Amino acid sequence: xxxxxxxxLVILLLALLGLASLALALAAxxxxxxxxxxxxxxLGETQGVAxxxxxxxxxxxxxxxxxxxxxxxxxxxxxxxxxxxxxxxxYVLGISGGASVGALGAMLIGLPALLVHGxxxxxxxxxxxxxxxxxxxxxxxxQTRLLLTGVIVAAGCGAAxxxxxxxxxxxxxxxxxxxxxxxxxHAASPWPALSMLLLGLLAALPxxxxxxxxxxxxxxxxxxxxxxxxxxxxxxxxxxxxxxAAVTTTGAVGFVGLIVPHLVRLAIGNDQRVLxxxxxxxxxxxLTVADTLARTxxxxxxxxxxxLTALIGVPVFLYLLTRSPRTx
Amino acid sequence: MSxxxxxxxLEVNIGAVRVAAGxxxxxxxxxxxxxxxxxxxxxxxxxxxxxxLREAEAxxxxxxxxAYAALGARRxxxxxxxxxxxxxDAFQSTVLETALIGRHPHLGRWAWEGKEDERLAREALAAxxxxxxxxxxxxxxxxxxxxxxxxxxxxxxxxxVYLLDxxxxxxxxxxxxAVLDLLSRRAREDGVGIVxxxxxxNLALRHADRALLLFGEGKTLEGPAGQVLTAETLSxxxxxxxxxxRDGDARYFVPV
Numbered sequence: 281x282x283x284x285x286x287x288x289l290v291i292l293l294l295a296l297l298g299l300a301s302l303a304l305a306l307a308a309x310x311x312x313x314x315x316x317x318x319x320x321x322x323l324g325e326t327q328g329v330a331x332x333x334x335x336x337x338x339x340x341x342x343x344x345x346x347x348x349x350x351x352x353x354x355x356x357x358x359x360x361x362x363x364x365x366x367x368x369x370x371y372v373l374g375i376s377g378g379a380s381v382g383a384l385g386a387m388l389i390g391l392p393a394l395l396v397h398g399x400x401x402x403x404x405x406x407x408x409x410x411x412x413x414x415x416x417x418x419x420x421x422x423q424t425r426l427l428l429t430g431v432i433v434a435a436g437c438g439a440a441x442x443x444x445x446x447x448x449x450x451x452x453x454x455x456x457x458x459x460x461x462x463x464x465x466h467a468a469s470p471w472p473a474l475s476m477l478l479l480g481l482l483a484a485l486p487x488x489x490x491x492x493x494x495x496x497x498x499x500x501x502x503x504x505x506x507x508x509x510x511x512x513x514x515x516x517x518x519x520x521x522x523x524x525a526a527v528t529t530t531g532a533v534g535f536v537g538l539i540v541p542h543l544v545r546l547a548i549g550n551d552q553r554v555l556x557x558x559x560x561x562x563x564x565x566x567l568t569v570a571d572t573l574a575r576t577x578x579x580x581x582x583x584x585x586x587x588l589t590a591l592i593g594v595p596v597f598l599y600l601l602t603r604s605p606r607t608x
Numbered sequence: 609m610s611x612x613x614x615x616x617x618l619e620v621n622i623g624a625v626r627v628a629a630g631x632x633x634x635x636x637x638x639x640x641x642x643x644x645x646x647x648x649x650x651x652x653x654x655x656x657x658x659x660x661l662r663e664a665e666a667x668x669x670x671x672x673x674x675a676y677a678a679l680g681a682r683r684x685x686x687x688x689x690x691x692x693x694x695x696x697d698a699f700q701s702t703v704l705e706t707a708l709i710g711r712h713p714h715l716g717r718w719a720w721e722g723k724e725d726e727r728l729a730r731e732a733l734a735a736x737x738x739x740x741x742x743x744x745x746x747x748x749x750x751x752x753x754x755x756x757x758x759x760x761x762x763x764x765x766x767x768x769v770y771l772l773d774x775x776x777x778x779x780x781x782x783x784x785x786a787v788l789d790l791l792s793r794r795a796r797e798d799g800v801g802i803v804x805x806x807x808x809x810n811l812a813l814r815h816a817d818r819a820l821l822l823f824g825e826g827k828t829l830e831g832p833a834g835q836v837l838t839a840e841t842l843s844x845x846x847x848x849x850x851x852x853x854r855d856g857d858a859r860y861f862v863p864v
Binding site: 282283284366486489504550 | 661681684685686698699700701706712713715717765
């Protein structure tokens, strides 16, 4: 029986987990900072190297990681309802492919960082519109058609990325590869991603009971009064914007959008009223921890965080797949 | 009192295939209508048109005196319920949660299911012989149990008009009778209207007040079940000769 009380407890627990992940991200690194110092630094009471590192370096980066993890998990949860497939992923519809082409294209012609972000966002939206337009072609809107169109557009983007990589000069290759694998070391201000996450949740939550019905099939949802066509369009745009915002900020970090909603669903069920905020918090926490690991495991070297999420994600995914054959 | 469902000059096509043309009938409170026809004659399409989920090519449909466009999706969902064919469970869900989806049109945007909704859902589960199944995962149900769960969700919806697409699919004999008895009781006691697609002529004869036969190519026949269901019309309907047998007052049809 779904109740507000249970939802509140789940969200509270995950919010605490999120805060713990942020605290870890602020404390860990080549310069260890104590909890008391972190508190003082955040309140702006102290000067000095430790406070500077916490305020200027670790806090923005941790917030970016949290926001992007949350965005990817939210987009994943929405895509899974939209495609009615618990193993769908925000990248499956070619959104990250489009972003990669946009970003790498901008890097190739030597545009500054800001325009690389712009290129990624434009690419993501272009791929979204392309898939949306093609899949709607004959007015029907079947999951299979959408999925196949997305996969094909993603494959096309993959080819374009390979082309750019093969003609790019040596000195740009490393930056491109890091972008493709997802990297937070050049992350900009966390506020665009954080506000997108908040807006996305605020936009999705009023419709979360409608989404519960959409997950049970179009006819069932429509018979119970859900405006399915409008809802699906809205969900698609929202998931695409969330993915684009995340990919633009951090590059193509994989598996967060796939694994997190799936794990959360296994733990608390498929009620979108709880699942959407819970997945956002859990995704935020996961990417924050993963990024902290990525910059501390082989310090002073930094790993691209996408490599870590994939290393965690692939075995977890395969485990889930073999464990529950009915969802395949 | 006006009819629950009022159909006038209805024309329904699927592509080039004509399902019904010039169809008109009223479904009064407490009436049960059985739709019969061969596979592919458009029974599901007609039902979905009656549910307002699909535009008719021509004609009007009034649900409790109002057109679907005037009612809006939410109000319509409070008045009529649809049992679709086949149930897709892509995600895990418990039996109680699934029965509770029927409460959706009665809940506000921010409202959560309350005690009363839970009571209605549990009553509905008990009515279809699924009491005590509440915490079971829908994936673990058999085909017949899953079908009864879908009927329970429809009962929890408390519509005035029930539109059921093959409600007896996957059910064993005793549950077929139990479901038809349950629907008949709702019609008699609560005055709801029932429209159901059936493939069993003898059950239709016993549990429907009226029958609508879809012959294909737009030809239809609608009327009191006892008059419409004869060996002659049914033989024409199914393209296979049927013979009528009598046991006292009861009539039965068997394929020759």
